[in-house]
Every structure is written in structure tokens, then in C-alpha cells.
Amino acid sequence: MKINRRTFIGTAAAASATLSAPAVLGAAHGRPKVVVVGGGAGGATVAHYLGKDSGGAIDVTLIEPTRRYYTCFFSNLYLGGFREFESLGHSYGTLASDFGVNVVHDWVTGVDREARTVSLASGGSMAYDKLVLSPGIDFIEGAVEGWSTASQNKMPHAYKAGSQSQLLKAQIEAMPEGGTYAMVAPPNPFRCPPGPYERISMVAHRLKQINPTAKILILDPKEKFSKMALFQEAWGDHYDGMIEWVGPDFGGGNVSVNPDTMEVSVDGEIEKVDVCNVIPAMKAGHICEQAGLTEGNWAPVEPTAMTSRLDPNVHVLGDSSQQGDMPKSGFSANSQAKVVANNIRGQLTGSQIFPARYSNTCWSLVGTNDGIKVGASYEAGEDKITKIDGFISQTGESDEVRKQTYEESEGWYDGISADMFG
Amino acid sequence: MTGKKRQTGKSIRSVFLASAVLMFGAPALGAGDIERGEALYGKCIGCHQVGEGAVNRIGPQLNGIFDRPAGTVEGYRYSNGMKRASADGLVWTREKLDAFIEDPRILVSRTRMSFRGMKDEQDRTDLLAYLQQYSDNPSDIPEATPRVVGADHDLDPAVLAIVGDPAYGEYLSGECAGCHQDSGANDGIPAITNWPVEDFVIALHAYKSGIREHPVMEMMAKRLTDDEIAALAAYYKDLE
Ligand SMILES: Cc1cc2nc3c(=O)[nH]c(=O)nc-3n(C[C@H](O)[C@H](O)[C@H](O)COP(=O)(O)OP(=O)(O)OC[C@H]3O[C@@H](n4cnc5c(N)ncnc54)[C@H](O)[C@@H]3O)c2cc1C
Numbered sequence: 001m002k003i004n005r006r007t008f009i010g011t012a013a014a015a016s017a018t019l020s021a022p023a024v025l026g027a028a029h030g031r032p033k034v035v036v037v038g039g040g041a042g043g044a045t046v047a048h049y050l051g052k053d054s055g056g057a058i059d060v061t062l063i064e065p066t067r068r069y070y071t072c073f074f075s076n077l078y079l080g081g082f083r084e085f086e087s088l089g090h091s092y093g094t095l096a097s098d099f100g101v102n103v104v105h106d107w108v109t110g111v112d113r114e115a116r117t118v119s120l121a122s123g124g125s126m127a128y129d130k131l132v133l134s135p136g137i138d139f140i141e142g143a144v145e146g147w148s149t150a151s152q153n154k155m156p157h158a159y160k161a162g163s164q165s166q167l168l169k170a171q172i173e174a175m176p177e178g179g180t181y182a183m184v185a186p187p188n189p190f191r192c193p194p195g196p197y198e199r200i201s202m203v204a205h206r207l208k209q210i211n212p213t214a215k216i217l218i219l220d221p222k223e224k225f226s227k228m229a230l231f232q233e234a235w236g237d238h239y240d241g242m243i244e245w246v247g248p249d250f251g252g253g254n255v256s257v258n259p260d261t262m263e264v265s266v267d268g269e270i271e272k273v274d275v276c277n278v279i280p281a282m283k284a285g286h287i288c289e290q291a292g293l294t295e296g297n298w299a300p301v302e303p304t305a306m307t308s309r310l311d312p313n314v315h316v317l318g319d320s321s322q323q324g325d326m327p328k329s330g331f332s333a334n335s336q337a338k339v340v341a342n343n344i345r346g347q348l349t350g351s352q353i354f355p356a357r358y359s360n361t362c363w364s365l366v367g368t369n370d371g372i373k374v375g376a377s378y379e380a381g382e383d384k385i386t387k388i389d390g391f392i393s394q395t396g397e398s399d400e401v402r403k404q405t406y407e408e409s410e411g412w413y414d415g416i417s418a419d420m421f422g
Numbered sequence: 423m424t425g426k427k428r429q430t431g432k433s434i435r436s437v438f439l440a441s442a443v444l445m446f447g448a449p450a451l452g453a454g455d456i457e458r459g460e461a462l463y464g465k466c467i468g469c470h471q472v473g474e475g476a477v478n479r480i481g482p483q484l485n486g487i488f489d490r491p492a493g494t495v496e497g498y499r500y501s502n503g504m505k506r507a508s509a510d511g512l513v514w515t516r517e518k519l520d521a522f523i524e525d526p527r528i529l530v531s532r533t534r535m536s537f538r539g540m541k542d543e544q545d546r547t548d549l550l551a552y553l554q555q556y557s558d559n560p561s562d563i564p565e566a567t568p569r570v571v572g573a574d575h576d577l578d579p580a581v582l583a584i585v586g587d588p589a590y591g592e593y594l595s596g597e598c599a600g601c602h603q604d605s606g607a608n609d610g611i612p613a614i615t616n617w618p619v620e621d622f623v624i625a626l627h628a629y630k631s632g633i634r635e636h637p638v639m640e641m642m643a644k645r646l647t648d649d650e651i652a653a654l655a656a657y658y659k660d661l662e
Contacts, residue, residue, distance in 0.1 A: 375637070393637075
């Protein structure tokens with residue numbers, strides 16, 4: 001494997017850095033410590049790259065409550081029957097065994113930024129020199145009238161993957177013939193802008209197989225959404241007459257739900273539904289707020305290395321961060337993670353810090369072998385991450401192009417999984 | 423079931439097939455059209471050289487490929503997938519070559535050869551007839567067809583001459599790694615490990631200039647400077 005060579009390069013770089021820059025942080029108290037909170041697209045990648053590239057010069061701890069991480073990306077494909085549930089699950093074994101990451105399965109319950117420690121749900125605390133927060137999203141309580149996280153077993157969000165995805169799939173498959181699946185779509189900004197609409201496509205695909213007279217209702221507070229023309233084209237092509245999108249002009253933004261009666265009120269009009277997939281408005285993972293690193297709903301960061309605007313020893317990345325133009329996606333979080341890892345390693349060991357470069361691509365599957373994509377490249381602008389250039393699939397593309405796009409997305413899934421978990 | 427038994431079954435079937443084809447007056451299997459095959463070889467030439475003076479490029483040179491054990495060209499670094507297939511006894515018989523070209527990954531899972539496959543049987547028959555000339559008798563290699571050019575390009579030699587910094591390339595490769603795996607896996611997105619520097623540089627400049635079209639890669643390449651492309655090439659060259 002390549003690790004040997006990498007480790008060698010890393011160690012050599014670290015050693016020479018210590019010689020030439022004796023003032024670096026670690027020199028004072030043994031190996032410098034980095035604590036990474038959240039083992040998702042952002043956090044796992046930071047831990048992987050720090051472990052891989054520092055060759056042991058940095059003490060890397062990854063704190064993540066779940067032993068197996070189920071990716072949100074491709075969880076819609078699971079709903080559509082294109083993926084097995086277990087194919088979405090990944091564990092942290094390789095990060096620990098091959099990259100020297102200290103993986104701790106626990107919740108971080110607080111951050112003392114003065115003392116530079118994090119406290120753990122199981123008791124005890126951990127010191128850091130640099131803290132990385134990539135805790136994903138949480139939902140804003142009260143965002144959808146009548147819904148709270150306590151009702152997520154009746155009206156699942158399935159916007160954090162795992163048992164929620166399984167529940168939603170089971171509910172969809174148990175719908176009565178000709179029944180109704182409703183989605184309450186979230187307002188901007190939210191994780192994975194095409195995610196709700198890819199989900200609609202996948203739910204429609206599944207229902208067309210098992211319950212072709214079923215109806216799909218989208219209640220949306222937004223005037224328009226990501227890849228809208230492409231999705232609408234696909235819905236017409238593949239699921240004609242099945243899907244109704246209700247935008248804000250028709251009450252899509254004035255929705256309340258009753259999980260006990262399975263009723264949805266749209267502009268005061270009550271509708272009984274069989275499945276209600278509520279995706280509420282989102283904010284940064286709770287821990288960001290607890291750490292006092294948020295302004296409004298998100299954690300503001302500067303664009304060159306995702307450093308918190310409120311604390312130079314903390315980097316916040318992924319969905320929780322407010323950075324500028326990048327969408328909240330797994331691809332973005334993974335891209336940001338490499339910039340963060342390079343920067344932290346430079347600060348702690350004196351290795352070279354390269355200028356930030358960011359990019360994103362979001363694929364969506366809209367039918368069998370029918371993939372679409374949108375993407376962009378970004379740079380660190382004056383005060384935010386700024387878009388440079390972008391592309392998007394076109395309506396009316398050939399079947400061959402769409403199939404190739406889908407195959408690329410499968411390649412990407414394997415690629416990002418390896419890039420996160422080693 | 424022993425391997426021997428299966429072999430027997432197969433040869434009976436192919437004898438039957440061959441005579442079936444003869445009955446309908448089609449050309450006998452194996453007798454492909456060499457001229458057509460030469461044109462079809464255009465699909466391989468970006469990666470493989472064949473003929474006098476052929477050397478390894480992105481893929482190994484293909485002289486003498488017929489009936490040679492897989493993964494054994496001197497000096498070429500094969501993927502672990504190909505090494506495994508070789509250790510399992512894969513030999514490039516006509517039949518195996520045909521299957522490989524039809525769909526490389528079905529025959530050799532996790533091969534690094536990024537080729538979507540040639541689905542048409544007649545195309546494969548013709549292509550193999552062309553390739554076989556370079557195998558039948560190595561001393562008999564047709565002189566007039568030294569297909570030893572790499573991909574066509576009009577890149578400034580000064581750009582090709584830039585010596586890249588692999589350490590910078592390693593950092594830059596972070597942007598590629600979410601799609602192109604360091605392991606050389608090749609599923610939906612081609613493998614780019616272990617490429618000769620020149621081919622790598624030519625490929626990225628082809629995207630950068632838009633000669634080669636692909637929305638993602640054009641965007642990725644457009645922002646790379648000449649030095650950055652050279653750095654990436656220097657890094658990926660040695661990645662196994
Ligand atoms: C249905 C759906 C489809 C999607 N499809 C795509 C797609 O195709 N492409 C794409 O790029 N993106 C997609 N995404 C978006 C992608 O999943 C997220 O943007 C990405 O996971 C964000 O990474 P992150 O590191 O910020 O958070 P996450 O990946 O959510 O990771 C956060 C981790 O932090 C942990 N955590 C939270 N709080 C604490 C704490 N206090 N202590 C310890 N650990 C904590 C959590 O357990 C979690 O594992 C999709 C999302 C959804 C919902």
C-alpha cells in the first residue's frame with residue numbers, strides 16, 4: 001500500500017519542520033492535539049488527512065457517537081430501491097488502524113474555549129490545540145407548526161440517514177393503494193439543495209413499481225429549487241401525473257401538520273395523507289451554538305481555512321459553517337476538509353500551507369440510469385468563499401450521457417467514501 | 423466441478439457455434455477484417471502502443487499479447503486487480519481478449535483500464551485480427567504500421583518540459599481524490615494513477631482548452647496553471 005511511502009514523507013516533513021521552526025505549538029507539550037467533532041463528510045476527511053499526512057506528528061482524535069456512519073448521500077437511492085441499506089454504512093476501523101486516529105465514540109456536550117477542552121457525554125474532558133467542528137445540521141424547533149423532533153417517528157425527516165431512512169422507506173412501501181405521500185420541503189439554506197427533489201424522484205420510482213396510482217405532494221416554501229427544470233423534465237418523462245408541486249403562491253409556505261391524525265394543513269385547507277416527510281428548516285449542529293460560535297443559525301468562518309470568526313483555534317466546516325457561496329453538501333464538506341487539514345498541519349508542524357481551493361458537484365438520480373449533475377469551483381474571496389465557474393446538466397440530453405452521469409456518481413460515491421474513511 | 427471439465431464444455435460449444443455461423447454463410451470466427459481492425463484500434467491508441475518500437479504508456483504495449491499470461495509486460499506497473507488475475511492464471515487467449523475488450527471490468531474486476539468496452543462482436547473480431555499480426559510472429563511485425571504515437575496534441579514543448587513538484591501535486595490531488603481514487607479503482611470514473619507524465623499533462627490540457635469535452639473535467643482543468651498540472655502529473659506518476 002501507499003501508506004508506507006506517505007508516512008515516510010509525512011514524518012520527514014514533520015521532522016524537518018521541527019528543526020527549522022522550533023516555535024511551533026507542539027514543541028511546548030509533546031505532540032500537538034487536534035480534536036475533530038463529528039465523523040461525517042467533513043470530520044472524517046479531516047481526521048483521515050491529518051493522520052495520513054502528519055505521519056504521527058499530530059495527535060488526532062475523532063469524536064463521533066455512532067459506530068457506523070450511514071451516508072445521507074445515496075440514501076435517496078436506497079428509498080428508490082437502487083441501493084441496499086448496508087451499502088450506505090461505513091465504520092471508522094481503518095482510520096484507527098491505518099492512520100493512527102484515536103476514534104472515540106461519544107457525544108461532545110460542551111466546549112470550554114478558554115481552557116481549550118471539550119467535555120464528553122460519558123464524563124471527562126479532552127484538551128486540544130486545534131478544534132475542528134463538523135457536526136452537520138440540526139432542525140429548528142417549531143419551524144413547521146405541529147412538528148417537533150419528538151414526532152419524527154410518525155412524520156420522519158430522513159434528513160439524517162440511518163433508522164430514519166429505513167422508517168421512511170417502510171412507510172412508503174406500506175402506503176395504501178392510491179395513497180398520498182407528502183413532503184414538507186425546507187426553506188433555504190439547507191443541506192443538499194437537490195436532496196428533497198432527488199428524493200421525490202426516487203419515491204416516485206418506487207411507487208410506480210408497487211403502487212402506481214399513489215400521489216406525491218410537495219409543499220414548498222421556495223419559489224424555485226436546485227436543478228428545477230431538470231427535475232421537472234424528469235418527472236414529466238418518468239412519472240407523469242404522479243407528482244404535484246405546491247409552491248409558495250399556492251400555500252406551500254403556509255403549512256402545519258398534525259402527526260397524530262396524519263393531517264396536513266395547506267393555507268388552512270386540511271388534507272389527510274398516508275406518509276408525511278417533514279424536512280424542517282435547519283441550523284448548525286447544536287454543539288456550535290453551545291460553543292458560542294454561531295451568529296444566527298450558522299457558524300461564520302473566514303474563507304481561507306474555515307477558521308471560526310469567533311475563535312482562531314477552531315475550524316468549523318461542512319453544513320454547520322456559513323462560508324459564502326458553497327452549497328451544503330457532502331462534496332463541499334469533503335473539499336473544505338482538505339483545506340482545513342492542510343492549514344492545521346501547517347500551523348502545528350510548520351509544513352507548507354497551500355492556498356485554498358474548493359469545489360463541489362452534486363449528482364442526482366431521477367430515474368433508472370438517468371443521472372443529472374450540477375457543480376462549481378470556488379476560491380477564497382475577500383470575505384467569503386466565492387464561486388469561480390460552474391456547470392449543470394442540460395434538459396434533453398441523450399440517454400447515453402445520462403447513464404454516464406449516473407455511473408460517474410457511483411464512482412464518486414466510492415471515491416468520497418475512501419477519501420473519508422481511508 | 424473441475425476446471426478441465428469446464429474447458430471441455432466450452433470447446434464443444436465453440437465448435438458448435440463456429441459451424442452454425444458457417445451454415446449461414448457468415449465469415450468464420452477469427453477471420454476478421456484487418457483493415458477495419460486497424461481503424462478500430464483508434465479506440466486503444468491513446469493508451470496502448472503496438473508495432474515496432476512500441477513502449478509502455480498509460481497501458482502496456484501490446485506486441486505479442488496473444489497467448490501471453492496477463493500482466494507480464496516488462497517494466498509496466500499493473501493494477502492489483504490485474505496482478506491478481508494474472509496470479510489466478512489468466513492467459514490472453516483469443517477468447518479472453520475478446521471478453522476483456524467487450525467489458526474490461528467483468529473479466530478483471532478493479533482493472534485500471536478505463537475503457538467502457540466494445541460491445542459489437544464483429545468490431546472485436548476485426549480489432550483482434552489486427553492485433554494478432556503483432557503476435558503471430560514477433561519478427562514479422564508489419565513495417566508499414568508502426569502505431570507508436572500517443573494521443574494527438576499540439577502542446578507547447580515548454581509546457582511538457584515543466585518539472586512538477588510532487589508535494590504540491592499531492593496537496594492538489596485532494597481536489598481529485600473524491601472522484602479519482604488513489605487506489606486506482608475504476609468504477610464510473612477513470613483511474614489516473616501511474617500514468618506517464620506526458621500523457622497526464624496532455625489529457626489535462628485537452629480538458630483545459632476544451633478539445634476534450636467533459637463538464638466536470640473542463641471546470642477542474644481550467645483553473646489549473648501549467649505548473650499545477652505538472653505538479654499533479656508528478657504526483658500521480660508514482661501513485662500505486
Ligand atoms: C437525502 C440527502 C441526500 C444527500 N445527497 C447528497 C449528494 O448526493 N451529494 C452530496 O455531496 N451531499 C449530499 N447530501 C448532503 C450531505 O449528506 C451533507 O452535506 C454532509 O453529510 C455534510 O457533512 P458534515 O460533515 O457537515 O455533516 P455530517 O456528515 O452530517 O456529519 C456530522 C456528524 O457529526 C456527528 N455529531 C453531531 N453532533 C455531535 C456532537 N455534539 N458530538 C460528536 N459528534 C457529533 C453526527 O453524529 C454526524 O455523524 C445529502 C443529504 C441528504 C439528507
